[in-house]
Amino acid sequence: MPERPEIPIYRQIADQLRAAILAGELRDGDRLPGENTLMREYGIARATARQALAVLINEGLAVARRGSGVYVRLFRPIRRHGSQRLTRWREGEAIWEADTRGRPYVVDAVHVERAEAPADVAAVLGSGQVWVRQRRYSVEERPVQLATSFYPAALAEGTRIAEADSGPGGVYARLRELGKGPSHFTEEIRGRMPMPPESRMLELPAGTPVLVVTRLAYTAEGEAVEFNQMIMDAAAYILQYDFEA
Amino acid sequence: MPERPEIPIYRQIADQLRAAILAGELRDGDRLPGENTLMREYGIARATARQALAVLINEGLAVARRGSGVYVRLFRPIRRHGSQRLTRWREGEAIWEADTRGRPYVVDAVHVERAEAPADVAAVLGSGQVWVRQRRYSVEERPVQLATSFYPAALAEGTRIAEADSGPGGVYARLRELGKGPSHFTEEIRGRMPMPPESRMLELPAGTPVLVVTRLAYTAEGEAVEFNQMIMDAAAYILQYDFEA
DNA sequence: TAGTGGTCTAGACCACTTT
DNA sequence: AAGTGGTCTAGACCACTAA
Structure with a gap:
C-alpha cells in the first residue's frame, strides 16, 4: 500500500x-x-x-x-444575477422569481419584529431602531438561503414593511410608495464555513461553505433604506454580476 | 458534564x-x-x-x-471591487473591516504557455487554441489568489500577451492596442472547499473555503477576449459590486 | 527535554437504514 | 437480522515546537 x-x-x-x-x-x-x-x-x-x-x-x-x-455529492446550482435582477421589481414582480426561473420555491420561517439594530447595521442605516424581516427560501424541497433584512423603524412603522406579508411587489414596492425607492445597490460577498444554526436551518452536510451576501440599498438621494444579509448554501448558488469598464 | x-x-x-x-x-x-x-x-x-x-x-x-x-484564527480581508464606477456610494460605509490601501500584491509562480482550451473555455472564446497565463498573488507574504487567464491564440500570438512579462499596463493594455479593449465584463462567483493542489498553493489551513471567480471580458462589439478564473482564499477576501436599479 | 499535534491500532456500544 | 455510519475508550509511536 x-x-x-x-x-x-x-x-x-x-x-x-x-x-x-x-x-x-x-x-x-x-x-x-x-x-x-x-x-x-x-x-x-x-x-x-x-x-x-x-x-x-x-x-x-x-x-x-x-x-x-x-x-x-450532487451539485445543481441556482444562477443569481446581481446586476440585472433588481431591474424588474418596478413591474411588481417578486425579485426571487428571477432567480429560480419558474422552479417552484417556498418561503418559510418568516419572522418580522421591531428591534434595536446591531452596531454595524445602525452605522449604515443611521437608525438605532429597525424593523427586522427574516425568512428562509427553499427550492425543490431544499433550503438554500436565509435572509435577514433591516429597515429604519421611522420608515417602516405603520406600513406593510412591518407585517409578515409585505404586500404585492414586496418591500421595495412599499418603499417606492413612500418616495424612498431604492436605486443604488452595493453587494458584499464573503465565503466561510457555516455556524451550527445556519447549518441546521439550511440542512447543510459537512464540508459545505456558505456565501454571505450583504446588500445595501440606497435611494437616488443617497439615503440607506435597506440592510439585507443573505446566507446561501454555496453548493446551491452561482452569483453573477455584469458591469462595464 | x-x-x-x-x-x-x-x-x-x-x-x-x-x-x-x-x-x-x-x-x-x-x-x-x-x-x-x-x-x-x-x-x-x-x-x-x-x-x-x-x-x-x-x-x-x-x-x-x-x-x-x-x-x-485571524480574519483580515482584502476588499476587491468588481465595479469601481460608483465609488461615492461606498464612502464611510465599509461594513466589514478591510484594509485595501497600499498593500502591494506580489506575483509569482508565473507560467505562460500555448495550449488547447478546455471545453468550457473554448465554448466562450470560440477558439480551441489559447494562450494560458497562470500566476499567484500574495499580500504581506501570504498567498491569497491563484489566477488562470485564457486568450484566443489568434489574438495573442506574437504579442506580449504570450510572454511572461506582458508589458506596461498589462494584458488589457495590449488588447486595447490590438483594437480589442475589454469594455464589458461578467463575473461568476461560486464557493466550495479547495482541492489539494489549491490548498497547497494557497497554504490554506483546514476549514477555509475558496471563492471561485470566473470573469469573462468582451469588447464593445461583443467579442469574448478573455476567460479568467481566480481561486481566492475566502478568508482573505471580500468581493464588492456596485450597481443601479 | 517536555509538551504538542498527527497518525494509527483494536476494540466497544449505539441509532439508524436496508433487506 | 445484517450492515452502516456516529460516538467513544485506551492505548501507541512519531515529528515538530518551545523552553
Whole structure:
C-alpha cells in the first residue's frame, strides 16, 4: 500500500477516491466504499478508514447517510444575477422569481419584529431602531438561503414593511410608495464555513461553505433604506454580476 | 458534564469553545485548550478531545500548529471591487473591516504557455487554441489568489500577451492596442472547499473555503477576449459590486 | 527535554437504514 | 437480522515546537 510512505495512508485513500470522483468513474449519488470495505481492502483500522472518508466529506465531495453509506455529492446550482435582477421589481414582480426561473420555491420561517439594530447595521442605516424581516427560501424541497433584512423603524412603522406579508411587489414596492425607492445597490460577498444554526436551518452536510451576501440599498438621494444579509448554501448558488469598464 | 446527554460530548465542548471565541473571550491568535487539557478537564479520551477541536478547525475558527497548540484564527480581508464606477456610494460605509490601501500584491509562480482550451473555455472564446497565463498573488507574504487567464491564440500570438512579462499596463493594455479593449465584463462567483493542489498553493489551513471567480471580458462589439478564473482564499477576501436599479 | 499535534491500532456500544 | 455510519475508550509511536 505505502507506495509513497511519506503520505499518510488515509490521505492516499482519500486521494484515490477523489481522483475517481473527478474522473467521472464515480458519479453524483454513487455509493463510495464504506468503512468496513476500506478496512478489509487496505488492512487498516476503523478510525483510519473514517479519516479517509472524512477528508472527502469535508471537501464537500461526499455525504454520509447514517445506516446507509457514503455517497458522491450532487451539485445543481441556482444562477443569481446581481446586476440585472433588481431591474424588474418596478413591474411588481417578486425579485426571487428571477432567480429560480419558474422552479417552484417556498418561503418559510418568516419572522418580522421591531428591534434595536446591531452596531454595524445602525452605522449604515443611521437608525438605532429597525424593523427586522427574516425568512428562509427553499427550492425543490431544499433550503438554500436565509435572509435577514433591516429597515429604519421611522420608515417602516405603520406600513406593510412591518407585517409578515409585505404586500404585492414586496418591500421595495412599499418603499417606492413612500418616495424612498431604492436605486443604488452595493453587494458584499464573503465565503466561510457555516455556524451550527445556519447549518441546521439550511440542512447543510459537512464540508459545505456558505456565501454571505450583504446588500445595501440606497435611494437616488443617497439615503440607506435597506440592510439585507443573505446566507446561501454555496453548493446551491452561482452569483453573477455584469458591469462595464 | 452531560448536561444534555443527547448532544455528543465533543459537540458540547466545541460549542463552549466557539461561544467563547464569538463572545470575544478568546481573541484572534489566542491559544485554545489543547488535547491534553481537554482530556484532563472533561475526563475524555484523546480521540474525543481531537474531535472537539476538529469541529472548530473545520469551521475555520481555529488553526492547529504542530508542536505548539491550537489557536483562534485571524480574519483580515482584502476588499476587491468588481465595479469601481460608483465609488461615492461606498464612502464611510465599509461594513466589514478591510484594509485595501497600499498593500502591494506580489506575483509569482508565473507560467505562460500555448495550449488547447478546455471545453468550457473554448465554448466562450470560440477558439480551441489559447494562450494560458497562470500566476499567484500574495499580500504581506501570504498567498491569497491563484489566477488562470485564457486568450484566443489568434489574438495573442506574437504579442506580449504570450510572454511572461506582458508589458506596461498589462494584458488589457495590449488588447486595447490590438483594437480589442475589454469594455464589458461578467463575473461568476461560486464557493466550495479547495482541492489539494489549491490548498497547497494557497497554504490554506483546514476549514477555509475558496471563492471561485470566473470573469469573462468582451469588447464593445461583443467579442469574448478573455476567460479568467481566480481561486481566492475566502478568508482573505471580500468581493464588492456596485450597481443601479 | 517536555509538551504538542498527527497518525494509527483494536476494540466497544449505539441509532439508524436496508433487506 | 445484517450492515452502516456516529460516538467513544485506551492505548501507541512519531515529528515538530518551545523552553
